[in-house]
Amino acid sequence: MEKNKKKLWGGRFSKPTNSSVEHFTESLSVDIRLYKYDIKGSIAHAEMLAKTGIISRKDSARIIGGLKKIGADIEKCDFRFSVSDEDIHMAIERALTGKIGEAAKKLHTARSRNDQVALDMKMYLKDAAKQIISLIGVLQEKVAEKAYVYADTVFPGMTHMQLAMPVTFGHYLLSFIYMFERDKERMEGLFSRLDEMPLGSCALAGTSLPIDRDYVAKKLGFSKVSRNSMDAVADRDYIIEMLSAISLTGIHLSRLCEDMVFYSSSAVNIISLPEDFCTGSSMMPNKKNPDVAEIVRGKAGGMIGNLVSVLVTMKALPMTYNRDMQEDKKPLFDSIDTISSCLEIMAGLVRGIELNKKVLNELLGSNFGLLATDLAEYLVTKGVPFRDAHHIIGKMMLSEVASRNPLEITIEELRGFSDKFESDSLAVLDIKNSVANKKSQGGTAPVGVKKEIRKWLKKSG
Ligand code: ARG
Helix, strand or coil: CCCHHHCCCHHHCCCCCCHHHHHHHCCHHHHHHHHHHHHHHHHHHHHHHHHCCCCCHHHHHHHHHHHHHHHHHHHCCCCCCCHHHCCHHHHHHHHHHHHHHHHHHHCCCCCCHHHHHHHHHHHHHHHHHHHHHHHHHHHHHHHHHHHHHCCCCEEEEEECCEEEEEEEHHHHHHHHHHHHHHHHHHHHHHHHHHCEECCCCCCCCCCCCCCCHHHHHHHCCCCEECCCHHHHHHCCHHHHHHHHHHHHHHHHHHHHHHHHHHHHCCCCCCEECCHHHCECCCCCCCCCECHHHHHHHHHHHHHHHHHHHHHHHHCCCCCCCCHHHHHHHHHHHHHHHHHHHHHHHHHHHHHCCEECHHHHHHHHHCCHHHHHHHHHHHHHHCCCCHHHHHHHHHHHHHCHHHHCCHHHCCHHHHHCCCCCCCHHHHHHHCHHHHHHCCCCCCCCCHHHHHHHHHHHHHHCC
């Protein structure tokens, strides 16, 4: 086992670390994915140390050369990690010492792992947020394409899982595009806080050395530096915000999936999911199961759990840095990976969705109730107060008429409920007119829906 005298912080220790403690405390197996950002941050730091005269230009150049080689080694999987390295920051510094010797000892001047890990995480999250935004964009595009195909197709809109009013399937699909748009906006909203550069806060108090934080910020593409060193090393808000934004996207996907499972269920069967996105049963030869939608629906639970895990870890933590905070990475990385794979798979699933027109039309034709609100609104246009109209149609729904195909109902039958029904009321019984008439802003009328779809298709190029 490696002795503590070899540990980068081993000076004040006379005993080696217990090997079970090394295994218990290491985060390298998780934070290895930060290596690129760690190296980039260290290069900018080394440049700044030379520019301010804190270290020599020669040492800085050797450090930078060594860091670049380490980056290439890790890339090629030609890098030996050791559990005694503790985390990615120490692993890289240890490797640098092996590569360039004495000069490596100067890299950690005016820096602590506390500000270093905050810097790495912010740089990583900027890229992760961009990737998630682009994956949401791809899914929106697939949803918009499908919505275009079904822009005029009447579909049963539901509330309380009961048939409510007709909508178009295009309108239904577009509703998810708006949810996803808010998800993108939430991700974009993170940037102003991710854009505060924490390096130079050091352990918690800043440094007596003449560092130039603005220089480092500029080099690393940050627009500002953090203003309080204690807050900068204690802050994990940006991780919680990211987990929260991801959870909401997960919730939106789970709602879409729940609908897909329900609408494609054997009992309802108004949509078909693509066969290559479904799986079979090991025992029942008849099954075509919507496992992809179910798994995405299930994964939302894990992502919410990851958010709660970091919230609880952070609750009541004393100022400033505490090692508890190392536990932020596993849930964060897991949520980022999970939402990325869910978004990708859903783009494929949505592309293959098809409506079962025959079953759908049977359902629409045998549920006169879907037109109840249209009939009430018709009576309103003939001067009947809405509450009275509601009552009249309510009575109609209780009668035998309600179980019939709306297209077979006669004007005489309607007049049996109110003499305000005139010959133009028959048009209300055509479900196509129901959706066409919903021209209020944001309503389901195909003219408006198509305009919206075109806007989204244009947006996604
Ligand atoms: N691996 C640590 C983390 O992820 C890095 C910071 C450690 N700082 C310390 N003083 N032990 O939080």
